[in-house]
Amino acid sequence: AQSVSQHNHHVILSEAASLELGCNYSYGGTVNLFWYVQYPGQHLQLLLKYFSGDPLVKGIKGFEAEFIKSKFSFNLRKPSVQWSDTAEYFCAVKRVYNQGGKLIFGQGTELSVKP
Amino acid sequence: GAGVSQSPSNKVTEKGKDVELRCDPISGHTALYWYRQSLGQGLEFLIYFQGNSAPDKSGLPSDRFSAERTGGSVSTLTIQRTQQEDSAVYLCASSFTGTGNTEAFFGQGTRLTVV
Numbered sequence: 001a002q003s004v005s006q007h008n009h010h011v012i013l014s015e016a017a018s019l020e021l022g023c024n025y026s027y028g029g030t031v032n033l034f035w036y037v038q039y040p041g042q043h044l045q046l047l048l049k050y051f052s053g054d055p056l057v058k059g060i061k062g063f064e065a066e067f068i069k070s071k072f073s074f075n076l077r078k079p080s081v082q083w084s085d086t087a088e089y090f091c092a093v094k095r096v097y098n099q100g101g102k103l104i105f106g107q108g109t110e111l112s113v114k115p
Numbered sequence: 116g117a118g119v120s121q122s123p124s125n126k127v128t129e130k131g132k133d134v135e136l137r138c139d140p141i142s143g144h145t146a147l148y149w150y151r152q153s154l155g156q157g158l159e160f161l162i163y164f165q166g167n168s169a170p171d172k173s174g175l176p177s178d179r180f181s182a183e184r185t186g187g188s189v190s191t192l193t194i195q196r197t198q199q200e201d202s203a204v205y206l207c208a209s210s211f212t213g214t215g216n217t218e219a220f221f222g223q224g225t226r227l228t229v230v
Contacts, residue, residue: 032216044206044221051216090158094213101165101213102173103148107157 002027004093006106013081014114021076021109023091030096033074035065036105039087047089050074061085083115117141119222121207127228128197136192136225140209147190148210148219149182153203161205164190165213197229 007022025031033050048059055067065076074091091106120139128134140147149161160174164184175181179197184190194201204226208219 034218036221043223044208046218046220049218092158092219096214096216101146102160102163102171103208103210103213103219104160105150105158 002093002095002102002104004091004104004106006089006091006109008109009107010110010112012112012114015083016080017113019076019078019081019085019111021089021091021111023074023076023106025072025074025091025093025104027093027095028072032094032096033065033067034092034094034103035059035063035074035076036090036092037087038090038108044090047076081111081113083113085111086113087111119207119209119220121205121222121225123225124223125226125228127230130199130229131196133193133195134197134227136194136205136207136227138190138192138207138209138222140188140190140207141220142188144209144211144220145187146210146213146217146219147184148208149190149192150206150208151176151203152206152224156203158206161192163213194227197227199229202227202229 003026005024035047036044037047050067058064090108094103122137145166147164150158162182163171179195182192204224206224208221210219211217
C-alpha cells in the first residue's frame with residue numbers, strides 16, 4: 001500500500017537555525033509531491049509542489065525541497081527559520097498513473113521555533 | 116466559490132446520533148477528498164471522488180462512515196451512530212483533477228465532538 005513517512009514528530013529550533021524535515025514514500029511509479037503547512041488555527045496551505053523537471057523546487061517563505069527519486073525522498077529545507085515558521089508541516093504524495101489521484105499524507109511534523 | 120467551504124464549522128453531538136458534514140468544493144474541481152485529523156495522528160485519508168468514477172472508499176474506518184457527492188459538486192460525509200473516537204477535525208479538499216498535475220485546496224474543516 002502507498003505510504004508516506006515523516007521522520008520527525010516534533011522539531012524545536014532557535015531562530016536563524018537551519019531546518020530539514022525528512023519525507024519518504026513507498027510508491028515506485030510516477031508521483032506528484034507536496035509539502036503543506038498548517039499554522040496555528042489556520043487551514044492547510046500549500047508550501048510547495050513537485051510535478052516534474054528540476055528536482056529542486058522552491059516554495060513560499062524561503063522554503064525549498066529536493067526530490068531524490070532513487071531514495072524515494074522529498075525533504076523540506078529552509079536555511080534560516082523564523083519564529084513565524086512555527087506550524088505543522090505535512091508531506092503528501094499522489095500517484096499520477098495506475099489508481100492515480102489518491103493523495104496520501106504523512107503523519108506531520110510539528111515545528112516550534114524559539115525567538 | 117472562492118475556496119473550499121465546509122459546514123458546520125463545529126458540531127457537538129451525543130454518542131449514538133448520526134451526523135452529516137458538508138463540503139462545497141471550488142467550482143470546476145472534479146476531484147474531492149475527505150480526511151480526518153486527530154490530535155497527533157496527522158491526516159487520515161477517508162475517501163476520494165474523481166468525476167463520475169466510482170469513489171475510492173479505502174480509507175473509511177467502518178461501515179458507519181459513508182459519503183456521497185451529488186452532481187459532481189457538493190459532498191456530504193455521514194457518520195452513523197457516532198462514537199467518542201469519531202471526535203476529530205474532518206477536512207475536505209478539492210483539486211481541478213485528481214489524475215493530472217494539480218494541487219489540492221483545503222477547507223477550514225469541521226470540528227466534531229462526540230459527547
